[in-house]
Amino acid sequence: MSETIHTGKASPEQITYANLLFYGCWGGLALMAVTYLLYVFGVIAPHVPLEKIPLLWSQPVGTYLELGQVPTGWGWTVLLGKGDFLNFLGIVLLAGMTIVCYIPLIPAFLKRKEFVFAGLALAEILVLLVAASGIVGGGAH
Structure with a gap:
């Protein structure tokens, strides 16, 4: 076991993870x-015109997607130049913070020759990336 577990102090890896999570969440x-304000004030034109929103939001999601010509899954990425989809970047950053936080842990664990922890961090990253990709088809995409 690591000495930091017995002392009750946070390990350097825990501090790194916490700092990245803190600043990443505030950044997200x-x-x-910022992207919402760009959308609301019309600085960047939306994909779905604002006047259509009340009509489309009252419809079932399939109708909204069809009438608004909104792609499903990761198809929204082609619409990042549009004001109503640009704010997805902040959501993606928030959702991906666990992956971002695990990345610097791998070299830190390898440096300390804690290969099991490095492998677990890498496995966590891979599982989250596969889940986010929609490859396994869990129904969300």
């Missing part, structure tokens, strides 16, 4: 706020 929230 800031990005969402």
